[in-house]
Amino acid sequence: MKAIPKIFSTTRNLVYATAILYTAISITNLVVQGMLNKRVKQRDELVTVIKKNAYVEDQVRGISNATKLYRDTKYNNLMISDHLRPLVSVLNDTVEINSIIFKRDDGYYTVNASTNKATSYASMIGKILQNEHIDSMSIEFVDYKAQINKYTAEFKVIIK
């Protein structure tokens, strides 16, 4: 007979424990939900600010692309004036220029020049080959007109 009140007491304690546990978990749940709501608000505010400043990233990306394009174009391609200046200088000193053709894709000059003295060509070739940007050169043809004593020659000047 004594066992019956004991069972009742245990059951009552079990009910209390369950109720306390349920209440505690519910309160925790509510607190966490409150914190979550606060974070969601905070996140939305941050996203709004970041969206508002999205142009900054676009601008930075544009600057980065422009800088890369500038660097690649300027430093991977030799400026023509670098080798044209000394070449024209030598040609002006030694011969009479008829034409100069240069194509970047081909990488060489075709120079047509005239002179009264054939030795001028030798001097010209010697000086041109001293240039650091010039790799080699070849004579394509030489034409001599005896009645006016004029040599006309065409050269191929290959740049490095």
Place this chain on the structure above:
Amino acid sequence: MNENVKKQLSSYKRSIENKQFQSSAYTIILIFTIIVFDIFGLQSLVDITVRRFDTLENMNKLIKDLEFKRDNTELLKQKLNDSKYYLNMLEESVPKERKVEKYMVSLVQVAAKHGYKQDKLVIRETRENYVEVRASFKGSTAQLEPFISAIEDQVRLLLVQSIHYSIVENTVDLQVVLRIFYLSR
């Protein structure tokens, strides 16, 4: 036989009507209910709470990242404001749009400065990030090298792709092919 069944049933009935038996049965049912509630009811509540904690943790990480991004953007904004002068120079050099017409005006000015007069002009659009310009110039006292040098020294990013220079009866004829770059999207 019938009497025996009746006796048995009556014994069961008495047992059920017994208060001690009833108390024990109710207690067992209550304990069973509590255990079932603990297993299913509380368990699901605990699961929800744990999931919310995880979400909160992820949210905290996200907010930290967003704050970092916001701070970085603010810093970049400040730096961009400080370097406006150089950005304008960069825009002059590598514009976002083609702006070929603007460049052609400055090319004609440079040509005139070096004794050349523009003869022909062909602008070809390409699929790349440049516009190809074929320009012909004529001049009598014009020189080749200073003009090419001046073209290459201009602020606008370009490459002289080819030159065709010839002198016929003291008249200089120059054809240049230029690649004028811009920032394609």
